[in-house]
Amino acid sequence: xxxxxxxxxxxxxxxxxxxxxxxxxxxxxxxxxxxxxxxxxxxxxxxxxxxxxxxxxxxxxxxxxxxxxxxxxxxxxxxxxxxxxxxxxxxxxxxxxxxxxxxxxxxxxxxxxxxxxxxxxxxxxxxxxxxxxxxxxxxxxxxxxxxxxxxxxxxxxxxxxxxxxxxxxxxxxxxxxxxxxxxxxxxxxxxxxxxxxxxxxxxxxxxxxxxxxxxxxxxxxxxxxxxxxxxxxxxxxxxxxxxxxxxxxxxxxxxxxxxxxxxxxxxxxxxxxxxxxxxxxxxxxxxxxxxxxxxxxxxxxxxxxxxxxxxxxxxxxxxxxxxxxxxx
Amino acid sequence: xxxxxxxxxxxxxxxxxxxxxxxxxxxxxxxxxxxxxxxxxxxxxxxxxxxxxxxxxxxxxxxxxxxxxxxxxxxxxxxxxxxxxxxxxxxxxxxxxxxxxxxxxxxxxxxxxxxxxxxxxxxxxxxxxxxxxxxxxxxxxxxxxxxxxxxxxxxxxxxxxxxxxxxxxxxxxxxxxxxxxxxxxxxxxxxxxxxxxxxxxxxxxxxxxxxxxxxxxxxxxxxxxxxxxxxxxxxxxxxxxxxxxxxxxxxxxxxxxxxxxxxxxxxx
Numbered sequence: 313x314x315x316x317x318x319x320x321x322x323x324x325x326x327x328x329x330x331x332x333x334x335x336x337x338x339x340x341x342x343x344x345x346x347x348x349x350x351x352x353x354x355x356x357x358x359x360x361x362x363x364x365x366x367x368x369x370x371x372x373x374x375x376x377x378x379x380x381x382x383x384x385x386x387x388x389x390x391x392x393x394x395x396x397x398x399x400x401x402x403x404x405x406x407x408x409x410x411x412x413x414x415x416x417x418x419x420x421x422x423x424x425x426x427x428x429x430x431x432x433x434x435x436x437x438x439x440x441x442x443x444x445x446x447x448x449x450x451x452x453x454x455x456x457x458x459x460x461x462x463x464x465x466x467x468x469x470x471x472x473x474x475x476x477x478x479x480x481x482x483x484x485x486x487x488x489x490x491x492x493x494x495x496x497x498x499x500x501x502x503x504x505x506x507x508x509x510x511x512x513x514x515x516x517x518x519x520x521x522x523x524x525x526x527x528x529x530x531x532x533x534x535x536x537x538x539x540x541x542x543x544x545x546x547x548x549x550x551x552x553x554x555x556x557x558x559x560x561x562x563x564x565x566x567x568x569x570x571x572x573x574x575x576x577x578x579x580x581x582x583x584x585x586x587x588x589x590x591x592x593x594x595x596x597x598x599x600x601x602x603x604x605x606x607x608x609x610x611x612x613x614x615x616x617x618x619x620x621x622x623x624x625x626x627x628x629x630x631x632x633x634x635x636x637x638x639x640x
Numbered sequence: 641x642x643x644x645x646x647x648x649x650x651x652x653x654x655x656x657x658x659x660x661x662x663x664x665x666x667x668x669x670x671x672x673x674x675x676x677x678x679x680x681x682x683x684x685x686x687x688x689x690x691x692x693x694x695x696x697x698x699x700x701x702x703x704x705x706x707x708x709x710x711x712x713x714x715x716x717x718x719x720x721x722x723x724x725x726x727x728x729x730x731x732x733x734x735x736x737x738x739x740x741x742x743x744x745x746x747x748x749x750x751x752x753x754x755x756x757x758x759x760x761x762x763x764x765x766x767x768x769x770x771x772x773x774x775x776x777x778x779x780x781x782x783x784x785x786x787x788x789x790x791x792x793x794x795x796x797x798x799x800x801x802x803x804x805x806x807x808x809x810x811x812x813x814x815x816x817x818x819x820x821x822x823x824x825x826x827x828x829x830x831x832x833x834x835x836x837x838x839x840x841x842x843x844x845x846x847x848x849x850x851x852x853x854x855x856x857x858x859x860x861x862x863x864x865x866x867x868x869x870x871x872x873x874x875x876x877x878x879x880x881x882x883x884x885x886x887x888x889x890x891x892x893x894x895x896x897x898x899x900x901x902x903x904x905x906x907x908x
Binding site: 497499502503504506507508509510511513517518521522528597599600601617 | 702704738742745746748749750752754756757758759760761762769770773774802803804815818819822
């Protein structure tokens with residue numbers, strides 16, 4: 313594409329190479345001008361509107377309570393997503409298990425945690441040590457007890473916050489993981505079985521790496537969603553996250569708008585970083601699926617007409633699989 | 641080296657022996673009593689119209705499907721179930737553990753119609769996968785083995801290509817190399833050329849022919865009549881879930897049964 317010399321990739325000439333100018337599309341230009349105008353008006357309004365009080369925003373953007381809030385929000389997001397992903401994979405594999413008890417438990421879990429509001433769940437985890445004051449390890453239905461601890465020591469506000477978020481998120485994620493697992497061609501399992509691989513190996517080495525391609529984009533979505541859902545932890549109540557920290561300052565100095573902007577800017581900043589991470593991950597797990605250049609030097613990748621058609625075929629199938637994944 | 645007789649001698653234990661094999665998927669009765677014996681070192685080609693149950697039969701041998709009735713023995717060992725002694729001298733059949741099934745499968749290599757290569761691994765990684773993770777072979781050793789097997793199928797230059805960067809014929813040859821790396825005694829081919837463009841069929845058949853020349857025991861489900869005539873020691877024609885006719889490759893030129901004659905007319 314980029315070279316204008318009339319040569320193909322192998323250095324053979326292409327006679328009468330066409331270098332036509334693309335036809336001008338007036339509609340596109342008009343639309344671009346209108347959108348640019350609107351954007352300029354929006355930006356001017358944001359900068360010049362005195363009620364937004366940008367000086368207050370700058371003053372509190374790097375306030376130490378705000379920064380601590382950013383830290384806690386990030387920490388809650390990361391911990392609850394990691395725990396949720398592990399739980400979700402287990403739930404999804406249970407859901408596809410041959411054992412009806414495991415299937416049932418997985419179904420019931422998803423039914424309950426997806427079917428009740430996360431806010432309610434967070435309130436419940438906050439009240440956990442009141443409802444169940446003591447956690448103990450022993451023989452069920454007897455008085456034999458090996459070890460016990462007060463709930464309030466384990467289920468602190470912070471632990472209740474990430475636990476509540478993770479358990480809720482796992483229910484949603486497990487459906488995403490399940491769709492990903494189901495989108496992998498059953499022929500892959502058969503080939504791995506025929507090679508003598510164990511069920512756990514097939515899952516880990518063959519199915520999951522391929523399912524990841526389909527799982528990652530919606531999981532990125534969920535992570536960004538989680539970042540903002542952490543603002544609900546005041547239900548526990550956990551009061552050190554970004555939303556609560558900015559709110560507290562706002563009510564102290566009677567300036568809600570600038571502090572909402574502070575919170576918004578930080579959420580946007582973290583989201584942007586997460587998006588970069590997501591696209592990195594997508595690249596990693598996409599290997600072998602995008603027709604990418606091969607490293608071998610001086611070796612011309614096969615580019616016969618029919619192999620191109622086949623490639624097109626697999627791309628189409630991938631798209632179908634993705635659609636399936638999204639629908640499921 | 642197809643010197644072995646088409647009819648197995650009594651002394652040699654058959655590589656595969658099927659007796660009155662039945663397979664039903666719910667109400668759908670696909671195989672209705674198939675008998676077949678494959679002698680070691682021979683090539684058996686199974687022909688038949690689609691829906692005749694020939695692929696199902698192959699998948700039963702490798703336990704990708706479970707047997708509904710009858711017995712299949714691979715190298716003298718009954719597959720899928722074992723007889724367990726009960727009380728008072730009685731005995732009953734029990735299904736095998738995953739480990740036992742894996743051991744039985746280790747004698748068999750399988751090649752699929754749709755290749756089923758692992759798309760996230762290069763050709764080399766595809767072939768190394770099972771030696772490293774099933775046979776627990778040292779990585780360097782497995783790599784050397786994989787390179788050797790890929791060279792054997794003529795793909796020594798394509799080690800680091802992903803399946804999507806290979807043509808169909810090349811992908812199928814990688815799949816053959818992947819199966820061979822496990823040193824199977826018997827190779828099963830399930831319509832290995834049916835998903836290929838016509839000009840790519842030859843390269844895959846060529847690899848299979850050289851395997852046969854090396855004395856590999858092979859069971860091949862295919863529509864390639866020419867390959868059957870040239871390479872097979874035994875030809876089996878299946879239709880409607882039963883073996884209609886079987887014999888040496890000469891039966892292709894002189895079919896006795898009307899259904900076989902009819903099939904050949906449509907294929908040739």
